[in-house]
Amino acid sequence: MGDLRLMKGNEVVAEAAIRCGCDGYFGYPITPQSEVMETLMLRKPWEETGMVVLQAESEVASINMLYGAASTGKKVFTSSSSPGISLMTEGISYLAGAELPCLFVNVQRGGPGLGTIQPSQADYFQAVKGGGHGDYKLIVLAPASVQETNDFMDLGFELAFKYSTPVMLLTDGVIGQMMEKVELSDFKPRWTDEEIERISGEWACLGKKDRPRHVSTSLELDSEKMEQNNHRFQAKYQSIQENEVRYEMLNCEDADYVMVAFGSSARIAQKSMEIAREKGIKVGLLRPITLFPFPIKQIEELAGRVKGFLSVEMNAGQMVEDVKLAVNGKVPVEYFGRYGGMIPTPGEIVTALEQKLIGG
Amino acid sequence: MAENVTYTLKDFKSSNEVRWCPGCGDHAVMNAIQKAMATLGKKHEDYAVVSGIGCSSRFPYYMSTFGFHTIHGRAAAIASGVKSANPNLSVWQISGDGDALAIGGNHFIHTVRRNIDLNIILFNNRIYGLTKGQYSPTSERGKVTKTSPFGTIEEPFNPGNLVLGARGTFFARSIDSNVKHSQEVCTAAAKHKGTSVVEVLQNCVIFNHGAYNDINDPKTRADRQIFLKHGEKMLFGANNEKGLVWENGDLKAVVVGENGYTIDDVLVHDAKTESMNLHHALIEMALPSLPVAFGVIRDVEAPFYDEEMEKQIAHVQETRKITCMDDLLNSGDTWEVE
Numbered sequence: 001m002g003d004l005r006l007m008k009g010n011e012v013v014a015e016a017a018i019r020c021g022c023d024g025y026f027g028y029p030i031t032p033q034s035e036v037m038e039t040l041m042l043r044k045p046w047e048e049t050g051m052v053v054l055q056a057e058s059e060v061a062s063i064n065m066l067y068g069a070a071s072t073g074k075k076v077f078t079s080s081s082s083p084g085i086s087l088m089t090e091g092i093s094y095l096a097g098a099e100l101p102c103l104f105v106n107v108q109r110g111g112p113g114l115g116t117i118q119p120s121q122a123d124y125f126q127a128v129k130g131g132g133h134g135d136y137k138l139i140v141l142a143p144a145s146v147q148e149t150n151d152f153m154d155l156g157f158e159l160a161f162k163y164s165t166p167v168m169l170l171t172d173g174v175i176g177q178m179m180e181k182v183e184l185s186d187f188k189p190r191w192t193d194e195e196i197e198r199i200s201g202e203w204a205c206l207g208k209k210d211r212p213r214h215v216s217t218s219l220e221l222d223s224e225k226m227e228q229n230n231h232r233f234q235a236k237y238q239s240i241q242e243n244e245v246r247y248e249m250l251n252c253e254d255a256d257y258v259m260v261a262f263g264s265s266a267r268i269a270q271k272s273m274e275i276a277r278e279k280g281i282k283v284g285l286l287r288p289i290t291l292f293p294f295p296i297k298q299i300e301e302l303a304g305r306v307k308g309f310l311s312v313e314m315n316a317g318q319m320v321e322d323v324k325l326a327v328n329g330k331v332p333v334e335y336f337g338r339y340g341g342m343i344p345t346p347g348e349i350v351t352a353l354e355q356k357l358i359g360g
Numbered sequence: 361m362a363e364n365v366t367y368t369l370k371d372f373k374s375s376n377e378v379r380w381c382p383g384c385g386d387h388a389v390m391n392a393i394q395k396a397m398a399t400l401g402k403k404h405e406d407y408a409v410v411s412g413i414g415c416s417s418r419f420p421y422y423m424s425t426f427g428f429h430t431i432h433g434r435a436a437a438i439a440s441g442v443k444s445a446n447p448n449l450s451v452w453q454i455s456g457d458g459d460a461l462a463i464g465g466n467h468f469i470h471t472v473r474r475n476i477d478l479n480i481i482l483f484n485n486r487i488y489g490l491t492k493g494q495y496s497p498t499s500e501r502g503k504v505t506k507t508s509p510f511g512t513i514e515e516p517f518n519p520g521n522l523v524l525g526a527r528g529t530f531f532a533r534s535i536d537s538n539v540k541h542s543q544e545v546c547t548a549a550a551k552h553k554g555t556s557v558v559e560v561l562q563n564c565v566i567f568n569h570g571a572y573n574d575i576n577d578p579k580t581r582a583d584r585q586i587f588l589k590h591g592e593k594m595l596f597g598a599n600n601e602k603g604l605v606w607e608n609g610d611l612k613a614v615v616v617g618e619n620g621y622t623i624d625d626v627l628v629h630d631a632k633t634e635s636m637n638l639h640h641a642l643i644e645m646a647l648p649s650l651p652v653a654f655g656v657i658r659d660v661e662a663p664f665y666d667e668e669m670e671k672q673i674a675h676v677q678e679t680r681k682i683t684c685m686d687d688l689l690n691s692g693d694t695w696e697v698e
Contacts, residue, residue, distance in 0.1 A: 028462075028463075029488055029491035029494040029507065030491060031490075031491055031492075034491050034492065034494065034506070037494075037507050038494070038506045038507055041506070041507045041508065041509050041510075042509050044510070055494065055495065055507045055508070057462040057463060057465065057497060058432075058433060058462055058463030059463070060463065061463075083431075083432070113431075114413065114429075114431070114432075
């Protein structure tokens, strides 16, 4: 058994980063995620591992510090909450275009605009469909527990460097603020320059002699070459779609109906599933863990044998569009959700299931 | 707009519950601003209050005027938009040190440089209060906060220096506890044409309590604060027995009548001079060797953007060669094919 603790999701983001050998963090306070930077500052990783922790003057500054830091081939990340992520989207698009690996944590709150400080999943479209400009995708991991928050920090960096692309942990005010038992990862040392050179190859700005010159950029004025770059990005996203889909299925074997839910709404939907099963409704739960790549094949397969889907989300109905694309009209797909910082109750979800799918 | 309208402070209060902490300095600053507005002779409906994000930025909810609670750091740009689109309004921007100087630093200096006729009231509590206690761009070096548990390692901004650096035309400083003085400087700010910046030193009772105790302790503050008035001697102390003189290229605090200093040596405050040298020295004054300067430090006449913009539009309309669609089609890179 590893190091067992009772911790907040936000605190675990900080702790897991230190333990997975992260080199740097650049952040700015915003509710409900300020504990990430506060925990990092208290932990003083610069003394323990040499990791840098910097409070920027804004999210715009922190994303661009991250852009600079990522160009050195080091493991760097930032965290924020919805309005702060909106400020970062310019930088995110550039990072994707320059193919630089890094990690963002979005502890979502209700929007749009300044919205509220209560939890939400209304940034699904922003995370999965782009947010910034241009044809790019982020790998989006959606933890549903404090434990997964811990695990996905390391996984996030692994995927970022495997595909040389930015990765987002899409969590929310529930997961960030709640305390749960967590088994922390073992400490990994930070990469040495030699390891960075081996992992990232020529592009990393290491400050070492006799390396070929490289200019990090997302710009290519020759449109034919820019199209080639985009071909390369798309091939990468295709490969991610084929190889990196992660999901959890509960009670789907005998299910007549399947709920699709991610993150904190999956936790609630799991309880709804138990209530519905007690009532004799054969319902299962598909929880996408990666939102991009989305578990398209798994939904296609289920669509061939269930009577309908209910997409449960803490937004006005965003992921339901991807569920519909995967189901492709074979069976009904319905949506239920609360938003603007409100959280659905398990009972509300069961009622929606009964009224929208079974009764209908 | 010199109509005969009489208001009281209450006319500017809204029915919304004020949600600042009990004892927060913001309450007093709001009273001062409302009192100033009540006496400016402008119609109630001509005021617009724009804020960014932060504790002080809740201000528009508590005002009975038109209000705009906007985006973190962007209040200066949004207020500029309001003023340019409707120059008849008296536009007040309420920002904190985080809002105006961290994320909003860029908009802040450019607004001041552009000299658009706004009144920017900068609530400086030297901390991020709304996010519960992280250091801000005005937190003093070494400040222990939630994000600097071992002390900050950064130099703070002095807001007045930024105003001068952007060639600002108006800067004043006040403190939350002195409502009468805050009202006076806010009134002066409103009367100034161009961007007026009023820095109000404000106590955050929860996350930075006592930040200004050294300046504002009632037992010692007569010796630690100087209230500057244009055209008057720079005197301070319980009985105005102290004064500021210029010596060896800097300001110096002296006791009048001691060490050979007479009242004639004491400087006279000139807020209207274009030169920034003395204004800069006054803004920079800090304990323990010098008192902290309050009052209107700089109030200089200069062309201001909204008026310049109107003038330019009128001039171009008068002198334009293109007056109809045909003129437009036949202008520029057009020629007849023969």
